[in-house]
C-alpha cells in the first residue's frame with residue numbers, strides 16, 4: 001500500500017475518457033458581440049450560443065441589471081425564506097406567471113436547480129415517472145433523486161408512452177410525465193397535445209421543460225404550451241438563461257402547487273435567492289420579448305433562410321447535422337472554424353450520435369446565414385444526413 005494515493009484512479013479515468021475521444025475542455029471567450037464571439041484571438045460568427053434573441057448583449061437588458069444592482073446590491077444575501085426575498089423577485093414571478101397564463105411562479109438560481117429540486121418535491125418512492133428518452137440531463141438527475149420508479153419512453157413517441165401508462169400507471173400512487181418541449185440537442189418538438197390527453201386519461205401530472213422554447217414559440221413568445229393553446233393544468237419550467245439572456249430558472253403552475261413547492265423544494269428553500277442583477281435583467285428582457293414580436297420574426301426568418309439553403313425543414317432555431325462518427329463531426333466543425341464560423345461538434349455522452357449543433361439567432365445577418373449554409377454544403381455535408 002506504500003506510494004498508493006486514494007486519488008490514483010483520477011488519472012486512469014482521465015486516460016479512458018481521452019482514449020474514447022470524449023475528453024472536453026472549455027474554450028476561453030475573449031469577447032462577445034450580438035452575433036460574433038472571439039476565441040484564441042479569432043473572431044467567429046457565433047452559431048453556438050442559446051442567446052436566440054441577442055438579449056444577453058442587449059443594452060437595455062444590461063441597463064436593467066445595472067439599475068437593479070445600484071438599487072439593491074449584488075447578492076440576495078440569504079435564502080428567500082429568510083431575508084433574501086425582494087420586491088424584484090415578486091415582480092419577476094408575477095410577470096412570468098402572467099406571461100405563461102398561469103397563476104403563480106417561483107424563480108431559482110438556475111434551470112438545473114429547478115429540475116433537481118421540483119421533481120423530488122412532486123414524486124417519491126411510491127410514484128412513477130414517464131420520461132422522454134432524450135430529456136435534458138437535469139430532468140434525468142431530478143428524476144433519479146426523487147427515488148421514483150422511472151420508465152423512459154421512446155423519443156417523442158406517444159404510442160409507446162400510452163403503452164407504458166396502460167401497463168404501469170395503475171400500480172403507483174402519483175404519476176408524472178416529463179418532457180422537454182423543444183429538445184435541446186435535436187431541436188424537435190414534443191407531441192404535447194397527445195401527452196396532455198394521455199395525462200388526463202391516466203390521471204398523471206405533466207412537467208414540461210420550455211428552456212429552448214421561451215422567447216421563440218407562441219404569440220407572445222411564452223413557449224410551445226402557448227403556441228399550442230394548451231389550457232389543461234400542467235407544470236411548466238424554463239430557464240432565464242437562454243432566449244431571456246440572463247441567469248436563473250423558474251417553475252410556473254397554479255397557486256396551490258407553487259405554495260406547496262415553496263415549502264418542499266430543497267433547491268429553493270436552502271439556496272440563496274436569485275441575484276438582483278440577474279432578476280432585473282430578466283424582467284427587462286421579458287418586457288422586450290412581449291413588446292417586440294419583430295425580434296422573434298427576425299429569428300424565424302433566419303431559420304427559414306438556413307432551411308431553404310440546406311434544403312431541409314427547420315422546426316426550431318436548433319439545427320442538428322448528424323455524423324456517423326466523432327472524427328467527422330469534429331473535422332467538420334474545425335473546417336467551419338477555419339472559415340470564421342463557430343459551430344460546435346456535440347459528441348457522446350452528451351448525445352447518442354455525434355453532430356454539429358447549429359444555433360440560429362435573431363441577430364445574425366442574412367449574409368452570415370448564407371455563409372454558414374454555403375460552407376456546410378461545401379464541406380462533407382452531402383455524406384452526412386440531417
Ligand SMILES: *Cc1c(COP(=O)(O)O)cnc(C)c1O
Nearest residue numbers: 110111112136184211239241248
Ligand atoms: C439549459 C437547460 C436547462 C438548464 O437551465 P440552466 O438555467 O442553464 O441551468 C434545463 N432544461 C433544458 C432542456 C435545458 O436545455
